Amino acid sequence: MGFVTATLLRASKWLERSEADRAEILDGRAPRAFYAIFALCFAALALTWGPPFWRSVSHWYRLEPELFLKDADLRVHYGSSPEPCPDIARDSPGCIANSTSPLLWRDGAPRFGADHEERVKKRLWKDFWLGLTLPPETLAAARQLGATQLMLSHLYSSYRIWVNGVFVKAARGSNDPAPILLQLSAADLRSTRPLRVAIHVHFDEEHIPPDHFCDNLPLGFVRPATADQYTFMMRFWECGRPLALALSFTLLAALFFFLWAPSPAKQEYFYLALFSLAAAGWEARWVDFLQRQLEYGTALGIGLANRVALSGFAALLGFSFARTSHRALRVGLALTIIAAACAPLLAPGIQERIAWREALVSTVTPLGFLLGGLACLLQAFAILTARDLAGAIPVRARRLLLFGGGLALVATYYFLDGHKLLPTSFRTFWKGFELLGFMVYFAAIALKEYAEDEALVRKAPVSEYHRRPVLPELINGVLFVADLKSSEPFYKQRAVNRSLDLVGAWRSQVYTAALGLGGTIINRKGDEVIVFFDAEKTPDVVATALKAFADIGRVSELLAGELKRQGLFPPGVDGFYFRASIALGSIRPIWEDMAGHREAYWEEAGNTSPFVEAARTLEMERKAPGTAADRTLLVMLEKVAREAEQASPALARNFVARDFAVRDKHGAEYRVAVLSTDARLKLAA
Structure with a gap:
């Protein structure tokens, strides 16, 4: 058991990410490489499947028959059959499905007459x-072309079909995304x-007119292969x-x-x-x-509530x-929820719900997006007028x-869509x-702020170890x-004259030097910095710490000059001089409540x-040879000095x-070494 545990622990240690790995991940070159790899994989995917996808979708909404029945003799009888129609209607002279029925x-009136829609409205809930x-x-x-299937477009109601007086099909058209296709026999085609x-x-659905003969699915004959491909595509597209x-x-x-x-x-x-x-x-x-x-009416009611919510949430998104x-947003949210819940109740009838849906799509939805967009544009205007317009535009x-312009663009799209000013096939x-495209656009803008917040967190005082x-x-x-x-x-000068924070400027130079050598700032208080x-x-690490000491001494001198x-500089002060100490050891990050x-x-760890060691040796600088207010010295234990020398x-x-x-303040004796940034100081000492 001990061997297995030890093996698993060694494997875990081997898989564990090292500090070098973390540094490599944070290196600016690594993200660029990942961007390139992602772009390469995306391009491979797009080039592989993009062309066949486009060939498939470019005509998903059209089915060109091999034989187009442009001047088809299609007639309508706005009434019921005098007699019930059996499956074999040719034996029932009073049945309209009988091929000899004069009705x-x-x-019969021409189907494509100007008054068809008005006349068929009167047959709602009838036949x-x-x-x-x-x-x-x-x-x-059609037989010569091999087009053996007759396409009759769509019927958004229940229907029954007879061919030459023989019943062949019954269905509820509103549930079928594919057009009506009748396979004709060889005998029918040779007749x-x-x-x-x-x-x-x-007429049991309030879709007017229920006999939907659109330009995208014209009457005609198609080959079975053409019909199968289109039916497959339509089932995918509609389902x-x-x-x-x-x-x-x-x-x-x-x-989100x-x-x-x-x-x-x-x-x-x-x-x-919510959107x-x-x-x-x-x-x-x-x-x-x-x-x-x-039920159709229930589906319409749900659609009304949903469209009200979509419009309200679009406005709230912009706001x-x-x-x-926050108070205004809460009020708007409450009003949106109440309006969405009440919308189906205010339009109980199916025709009323259809009319309300058209009004929502054409007016309320564009208005919701427009209001949200105007709120963003107004805030942008306020920011821009509050500063010098000749400068760069602030990020916010x-x-x-961008966000307000996107919402205004969506409002324009839905206005055109609601008023049927876009191509029918596109709509x-x-x-x-x-919606998906606009949502990705909005998300990219919102998440850009999230990414920048994360970048600020990485730059915040909290160390990488604590994250x-x-x-x-x-x-x-x-x-x-x-x-x-x-x-x-320095502090007195700042308090009296409200001048530049010179101590803060010095600390900034210390941070830059330490971070440039891979150090971590673990504490900063007033005029002291711990790295x-x-x-x-x-x-x-010892050589790196000594280099940090030398670099800080050099930049302190340059900054003072x-x-x-x-x-x-305040009077009587010659420069930025500091005492320093180093100590070998182990520490660990923690969170305190x-x-x-x-x-x-x-x-401290281990x-x-x-x-403690660094604090005590720092205090010993005052007793070190060569110490003075205008000298920068570093104190360390002698054993550390030997390692530093090597x-x-x-x-x-x-x-x-x-x-x-x-000796320290407690009387304990230490053997220390003192290092200066100036090689000449040794001779003076």
């Missing part, structure tokens, strides 16, 4: 008959007599497409909700989630197996991105312009993808402490005490004292 074949006569010449032409197709339509879009919008809603949950201040994520849910509900209405479970007051204003077959999911138990390395000498004049150099990140040249808040903190021989000449005995 349909002689006295009427359609009759198509095909002459022998047309049948012969020397006209072929007559009678259709008994039960698979809305389901795929509904699931996509649902997943987007979940994504979980992005909002840990950061409630980002209200736009919450309203993006995505409303879009998912709008698409779910078209999913065939869901649609079949509902939330514009950072409108630019995002507001019918590509609807739904515009890890599992805090490391022990980090080996060197602790480096720098304490600015004679800082009181830790991780042994995993830096192979020779520049500030004195500008006359910003302080009055309900978590604060990043560090503590059997070492680098914080690690960085070039700095060995800067030691002021070696193996020097000094």
Whole structure:
């Protein structure tokens, strides 16, 4: 058991990400490589499947018959059959489906007459008959082309069909995305007599007109292979497409909700989630197996509620991105929910619901997007007018312009769509993808802010170690402490003259030097900075700490010279001089609870005490040889000095004292070494 455990632990250690790995991930070149790999994979996918996809979808909404019946003899009888029609109607002279019935074949009105829609409205919840006569010449032409299937477009009601007085098919057209296709026999196509197709339509759906002969699916004869391909495509387009879009919008809603949950201040994520849910509900209405479970009126009512919610959430999305007051957003949300719940109740009838739906799509939805867009554009205007217009546009204003412009564009699209100013095929077959495209656009803008917030977190005082999911138990390395000498004049000058924070400027130089060498700032208080150099990140941490000391001394001198040249130094102060110390040891990051808040903190780990050692050796600088207010010195234990001498021989000449005995405030004796940034100081000492 012990062997297995040890093996598993070794394997886990081998798989564990090292500090070098983390540094490589954070390196700017790594993300660029990942971008290139993603772009390459995406291009391979697009080039492989893009061309066949486009060939398939470019004509999904059209079916060109091999033989187009442009001047078809299609007639309508706006009434019922005098007698019930059996399956073999040729034996019932009083049945309209009988090929000899004068009511349909002689006295019937032309189907494509100008008054058809008005006359058929009067047959709602009743029935009427359609009759198509095909002459022998047309049948012969279809036979020669191999087009053995007759396409009759769509019927959005229940229907029954007879061919030459023989019953062949019955269905409920509103549930079938494919057009009506009748397979004619060889005998029918070789007939020397006209072929007559009678259709008994039960007007039980409030789709006007129910006999939908559109230009995309004209009357005609098609080959079986053509019909099969189109039927397959239509079933995907009318069934698979809305389901795929509904699931996509649902997943987007979940994504934005979980992005909002840990950061409630980002209200736009919450309203993006609600907007995505409303879009998912709008698409779910078209999913065939869901649609079949509902009555037509119920489906219309759900659609009304959903469209009201979609319009309201669109407006709230814009207002939330514009950072409108939380109270106003809550009121708007409550009103939207109430309006969505009441919409079906205010339109109880089917015709009323159809009229309301048209009004919502053509007016309310564009208005919702427009209001949200105007809120964003107004905030952008306020930001731009509050600053010098000759300068660069602030990032926040630019995002507001993009977001508001996008919402205004969507409002324009829905206005054109609602007033039927877009091509019919586009409105019918590509609807739904515009929401997906706009949502991706809005999400990209909103998530850009999220990415920048993450970048700010990475730059925040909280260390990279504290941001890890599992805090490391022990980090080996060197602790480096720098304490600015004679800082009181700097603070007094700032308090009296409200001048530049010179101590802060010096600390900034310390941060830059330390971070440039891979150090981690673990504490900053007034004129003292504590840095830790991780042994995993830096192979020779002692040499790195000594280089940091030398670099900080050099930049302190340069900064002092520049500030004195500008006359910003307080009187009687010659420069930025500091005392420093280093200590070898181990530390670990922890989180401390302080009055309900978590604060990043560090503590010593293992059997070492680098914080105590660094603090005591820093105090010993006042007793070190060569110490003065205008000198920068570093104090370390003699054993560390020996290691430092081996690690960085070039700095060995800067030691002021070696193996020097000094006692701390508790009387304990230490053997220390003192290092200076100036090689000449050793001679003076």
